[in-house]
């Protein structure tokens with residue numbers, strides 16, 4: 204069976220997960236890999252969980268990643284990292300932004316936000332303050348570019364960032380892991 | 381040749397463009413929408429006369445039937461044409477599709493159906509492959525983006541060769557997955573002369589009977605020709621005892637599950653199915669597996685024509701298919717070792733999609749939910765369907781587009797029959813109004829139904845990602861078009877002027893008064909139009925700048941009144957017992973929460 208590297212990106216609608224995955228996909232195609240990426244968006248424009256999946260290798264068949272098949276879970280929000288854990292392979296790596304975004308059940312007081320889950324786990328979890336870094340650099344919206352920098356470092360894949368994106372945010376992401 | 385990573389939808393648009401498509405029309409619907417969006421970007425802008433060169437006309441239509449009829453008119457007229465829709469759209473378009481197939485085309489016509497196994501963003505999981513045989517359409521199923529590009533080109537050729545529209549059947553995973561594609565060039569094609577042959581295109585019974593015979597003959601010819609078509613592909617792997625017959629995305633899942641341990645017959649043409657191909661393939665193996673997501677559609681053909689036993693599995697009718705389900709169904713051991721499911725005890729709280737901060741629909745649903753016990757809500761499909769969720773619980777029924785204005789007619793009769801005096805409120809958006817809601821409204825007025833119909837006009841087709849509609853000033857290709865007035869349409873039915881209430885839904889005084897008036901009107905139709913643009917419109921975001929709300933912690937008494945509007949930007953700090961705006965970037969400063977505050981603690985700031 205063809206060996207592929209599998210990444211699951213997860214975040215909250217509006218955080219720019221899809222854009223990050225796209226930029227990384229382009230870099231992987233340039234590096235000569237076969238690449239497949241799935242970006243299935245559910246109901247609303249904003250506010251729901253957004254997952255994108257990226258697989259690369261010599262040859263990729265199915266574009267989606269099953270439970271227990273992700274080499275990396277890249278989360279743009281801490282509770283979303285937790286939700287995506289069943290997809291993680293044994294020995295896989297989680298990279299997550301430290302950021303917490305409260306969902307409606309939490310805001311309405313019907314559910315509790317899992318602040319402390321990172322402390323409980325023995326998984327290989329790398330936490331970076333991507334949102335905070337981007338905010339300090341002047342644009343919180345660029346936190347996805349910080350994440351992209353961090354992922355490119357983790358994977359050892361060179362990403363040529365198109366000029367319209369914030370190169371400082373990208374570099375800061377590379378330094379954060 | 382240029383390589384790019386494209387989604388299935390982008391590749392279909394590119395393929396159609398390369399094949400010389402001249403007219404494309406669609407009504408948006410996930411997961412099909414990006415096909416027309418991409419064609420719109422390739423269209424000539426500003427509107428160049430189609431006679432002046434090899435230009436493309438791409439447009440949104442108000443519903444799928446209209447889009448299909450536009451494409452059909454173009455194809456009969458001699459221009460290659462295309463329409464694309466989500467699976468349920470095909471139900472709306474079924475009428476022109478079925479009879480259009482009898483009439484046949486002139487230049488090639490491709491109908492694209494994007495099905496949604498797993499209901500990622502749909503109301504059902506219907507498998508539109510079943511339409512092909514029913515409607516007499518040639519059907520092709522691509523499995524990745526390269527095939528999307530190649531198959532749509534082949535579809536135009538087949539359409540012209542066999543004088544039938546071709547159904548290109550995709551699924552969410554094909555539409556929204558990206559893979560590497562080699563691009564070609566657009567081939568300029570001469571427009572075919574329009575011949576106006578009424579013995580073909582007017583489906584009088586006398587013509588239809590004759591055409592039906594010709595259609596069946598053409599399909600029989602294709603069934604035979606399909607035997608040597610490169611759209612079907614056998615992959616014979618050495619020393620394999622099992623042959624897998626599959627199509628579309630199921631092929632990729634099967635490859636993932638079985639790898640090289642089996643051989644494959646990957647069908648590209650799945651209607652008509654070439655039985656001889658199946659017979660010839662099957663005889664090389666001991667057993668045949670059919671791997672197909674959705675209804676058992678290929679299976680019966682295989683059972684009829686395979687020369688060796690066909691293994692019957694529990695069909696994958698519900699949900700999306702993946703490699704693991706295939707392994708489980710056919711008893712294949714998981715090959716990779718060390719794979720296990722992560723275990724952790726804490727669970728993540730749900731994150732259901734919500735109405736955005738600044739969404740005008742929130743103002744309406746909040747006001748309505750305040751009149752609990754006085755109304756029954758009937759919804760429709762759009763962002764406002766989210767009004768069903770807590771704390772609004774704004775509707776009991778919602779099934780399909782347009783029904784938000786017609787179900788209330790029947791429901792109000794049923795409630796009347798049991799002495800239930802609650803007012804039935806139907807609600808739908810501007811795009812849905814143009815899609816089919818207006819027809820229902822005409823019936824409601826004509827029947828003097830005792831209902832309140834609410835048009836939630838946010839000036840855009842929001843749910844599917846901001847497509848223009850007949851109420852917007854621009855069209856898909858980006859140039860100015862006449863804006864059709866919802867208000868004038870409604871008044872044209874003869875509805876008395878005082879029965880039409882136009883309000884700003886964020887303003888709770890206005891909104892509440894309109895709802896109260898509708899409830900107190902004892903008979904006949906009341907129509908409310910809520911007018912307030914979607915908070916995510918580019919122009920609206922620009923105009924707003926950094927405007928947002930802030931809670932003054934000195935004044936806030938922690939009563940949580942503001943939390944009742946369930947805005948995702950507003951949070952409550954349980955330790956400090958104060959509300960605060962947690963997400964100032966997305967808070968639009970609409971001020972709905974401020975209207976709830978009894979102590980004036982919430983202020984708009986720039």
Ligand SMILES: Cc1ncc(C[n+]2csc(CCOP(=O)(O)OP(=O)(O)O)c2C)c(N)n1
Nearest residue numbers: 408409761762763809810811812841842843
């Ligand atoms: C027959 C059919 N076609 C298309 C769709 C996809 N669809 C769902 S909601 C929607 C748009 C709704 O727009 P509008 O009524 O203006 O409401 P908004 O989302 O802007 O609030 C569309 C096109 C569908 N569900 N059914």
